[in-house]
Every structure is written in C-alpha cells, then in structure tokens.
Amino acid sequence: MTFLEALALIPKPTTGVCPVCNGTKDDPRSTPLARVDCQNCGGQKMFQRATGRVVLRSDGTPCTHDYRHFLKIGACYNEYRCEHCGDINPIDSGD
Numbered sequence: 001m002t003f004l005e006a007l008a009l010i011p012k013p014t015t016g017v018c019p020v021c022n023g024t025k026d027d028p029r030s031t032p033l034a035r036v037d038c039q040n041c042g043g044q045k046m047f048q049r050a051t052g053r054v055v056l057r058s059d060g061t062p063c064t065h066d067y068r069h070f071l072k073i074g075a076c077y078n079e080y081r082c083e084h085c086g087d088i089n090p091i092d093s094g095d
C-alpha cells in the first residue's frame with residue numbers, strides 16, 4: 001500500500017467548527033471583562049474547556065447540542081444526551 005492509499009483510508013473528520021461560537025471558544029454571553037467558555041463545544045462539560053469544534057450530525061452539519069435528560073444516576077448525578085448527535089453530558093448537581 002502506498003502512502004496516498006493509506007491516507008485515503010483515514011476516516012473523514014467527524015467534527016466541524018462550532019456554530020455557537022464560530023470557533024472562537026467564547027460563549028455569546030462573554031464580555032471583555034467576563035469571558036465565558038462556549039457552552040456548546042466543551043465548556044458545558046465538567047472539567048473541560050471549550051474547543052471551538054463539535055461533532056457532526058448525521059447530515060454533516062456541526063451540532064448545536066440540544067441536551068435532554070437521559071439517565072439519573074444516584075441522588076444528584078444526571079446524564080443528559082444530545083437529541084441530535086448522541087453526545088452525553090454528565091451533570092453532578094451535588095453540593
């Protein structure tokens with residue numbers, strides 16, 4: 001197999017530029033004094049930062065997540081799942 005043939009076997013990118021922050025990683029609510037991580041491309045998750053990129057929906061467009069309640073685990077730990085791309089967002093609402 002040649003190098004170019006091997007390249008052709010690499011799967012197409014499964015992420016695209018976040019449609020909420022347009023790749024800036026800043027939430028639209030951000031101000032020069034109070035920067036907020038984009039809540040669509042990583043900032044919505046515990047222990048993660050915004051990346052400016054999100055997974056693609058099945059139609060090939062970058063996902064604007066629409067999380068719906070999915071699982072309740074324990075007293076204050078819940079999982080939310082995006083209706084469009086299946087992304088899981090665990091939320092610990094404990095004190």
Ligand SMILES: [Zn+2]
Nearest residue numbers: 018021038041
């Ligand atoms: Zn974003």
Ligand SMILES: [Zn+2]
Nearest residue numbers: 063065082085
């Ligand atoms: Zn999604």
